[in-house]
Amino acid sequence: MRDALDRWLTQRRALDNAAEATVTAYRADLLGFLAFLVGHLGEGLGPAAMGRLSTSDMRAWMAHERARGVQARSLARQLSAVKGFVAWLADRDGFDATPVLTTRAPRFQRRLPRPLARDAARAMIDTVEVQSQTSWIGARDAAVVTVLYGCGLRISEALGLNGDASPLPDVLRITGKGGRERVVPVIGPARDAVAAYVALAPFEMTADEPLFRGTRGGRLNPRAIAKVMENARMQLGLPATATPHAMRHSFATHLLEAGGDLRAIQELLGHASLATTQGYTSVDTARLMEVYDNAHPLARRGKD
Structure with missing residues (x-):
């Protein structure tokens, strides 16, 4: 299983251009998951054992991690790594990974970044x-x-x-x-x-x-x-x-407050998703309404 993990991580480097810090985090998360399974299942790990994982096994792992003090945000990241690896392994070795892939991540409140004035x-x-x-x-x-x-x-x-x-x-x-x-x-x-x-x-x-x-x-x-x-x-x-x-948060927020375009700021920050850029900006409701009133055709029609 360690050999399989090494091959998967090598693919992440090659195909996803994953940063070395990301690969290191994946490795630590998955080694922890595999170590838990050895003790939990009481047997060596191989494709057959991975194919028998159930929803209750996944819940037991998540409960174990929470008992260790792992926060919901970190556990969600760990689960994402586990799903990626198990999906790859299932595709390679031909077993059903549905119980793992359908495991729900714990809910957590996303922390909004705080820019400086x-x-x-x-x-x-x-x-x-x-x-x-x-x-x-x-x-x-x-x-x-x-x-x-x-x-x-x-x-x-x-x-x-x-x-x-x-x-x-x-x-x-x-x-x-x-x-x-x-x-x-x-x-x-x-x-x-x-x-x-x-x-x-x-x-x-x-x-x-x-x-x-x-x-x-x-x-x-x-x-x-x-x-x-x-x-x-x-x-x-x-x-x-x-x-x-x-x-960096302040850079994005201050540009937006000065009238910068959100899509352009996304490009400047290098975000793959516009939703990520929105999370990096701090704009109050009054500012949003000002943009809305000045830009929307229906809102402008009453002023023209």
Whole structure:
């Protein structure tokens, strides 16, 4: 079964362009599921045993996970991985996987992302820069946070940039989740912040080396940015939701509030689904009604 799991994960890498972190999470989820089945069924695992799984077996696994403290959101993710693997295995070995595939995921309330207010986003960038007594590190941290907010990048995408991205061009070509490629415009303040950091950094920015460096010259760890933002938000009195990812939320929300098109913002963020983009934006009812009144033909007819 471990060999089958390795083959399935290899296919996920090749066919879905799954990120390594996603593959690692799949592996951990499925190894946990298989380990539970060995103890629960009291027998070795093979296609025959997998084909005999029942709805009660699945419920027993889910109850076991909840008893371990796994939250509903995480359990739903685990179940998704289990269904994907078992469906592939059933297709390959010819057994009925209906009890597994029809198992319902636990319900959970989706947490809406919390963007920063416009003034708070700018204050975060300014405050991050003065957290370090080393000038180049302060400039580096400010440059990273500016790129997150100014370009809407994920922290992994920003820290994945190499020296050939300096000086920042007018547009960046970013490969995001699922191998989806997108073109992201780069605003002047982001270019200026990166240029200021590069001018102070004690490293040569070669094409194949990281753009954002740690103190020893290696690729900057995301935890370093999370930590400096944590210190900054405590000084500013901002909530714990003021994280690196919140800067990306703020990018989307502030564009939409300024009249940006939701579909265009979807492209800028690299979302496969428009529904995901809607979840990343925070727009009140008054703003929605304003757009509705100004755009809908029937609503406009009464004004013309």
